């Protein structure tokens with residue numbers, strides 16, 4: 271065989287080998303791409319602006335991460351969340367994530383997920399289960415801290431005043447972690463100052479309609495209200511309507527401190543109707559997708575991941591409004 275013919279044969283063999291390699295790589299890639307991570311996510315409901323932003327964040331992040339998301343809206347009912355979790359178990363999803371509407375009563379269904387070897391991630395809200403093996407991680411805010419921040423504002427706002435300050439409180443959904451913790455954090459912060467009197471406290475279920483209704487009742491039953499502490503912005507916005515309809519000025523006649531930091535509340539702050547807002551970040555989607563991928567890959571993850579959040583005065587809220595994402 272001539273030298274030229276040998277060179278041609280070697281070159282041909284190299285091309286065949288290279289193309290074989292590259293087609294092999296492509297097929298193993300497509301295998302990897304073929305198994306999409308599937309997350310079953312049970313959402314609390316659509317009770318507030320915060321919740322809508324949270325849902326959008328999770329759905330967008332799933333698309334971006336190439337995750338198949340099975341999404342279920344529980345309409346603020348624990349039984350619907352339990353049904354959704356059982357259906358995720360039957361469908362053999364890779365990971366279950368959920369934001370528990372209330373803190374108690376999850377052990378049975380979480381044990382079922384554990385028996386099926388499906389890891390569970392809590393997002394936004396916690397459960398009060400003693401058995402920590404029932405979930406792998408909890409991603410979300412520190413609600414006690416949020417309540418403390420609201421209380422701290424109150425203490426500073428009335429510094430030096432000696433007469434009674436009458437406070438009404440609009441609580442979140444009864445039995446939910448944010449309602450329990452925001453209430454206890456606030457109480458803890460103001461307990462050293464007997465001038466603060468919580469004269470009425472009732473649930474407004476985190477909704478505008480309920481917030482308005484309960485505030486109307488407070489205005490009728492309480493001869494003097496100095497401050498409203500609302501566990502979320504939607505209830506505060508509902509209450510603002512009630513206050514205005516009663517012929518009073520929100521933010522002036524009745525000062526308002528709230529939690530969440532959604533756009534509508536910032537607009538109300540820019541109009542002087544809310545005096546202070548404690549931020550609760552709903553944009554948990556990207557972190558949840560990362561966490562689920564790590565859990566599925568068997569990597570170790572932190573048991574508690576707290577979101578970073580701030581507080582807003584009306585001036586800060588007005589400045590932040592044009593670029594506020596939610």
Ligand code: AHR
Pocket residue numbers: 317318319320321394395448476501502503504529530550
């Ligand atoms: O769990 C987070 C809380 O739930 C938010 O503060 C509230 O707006 C929501 O409905």
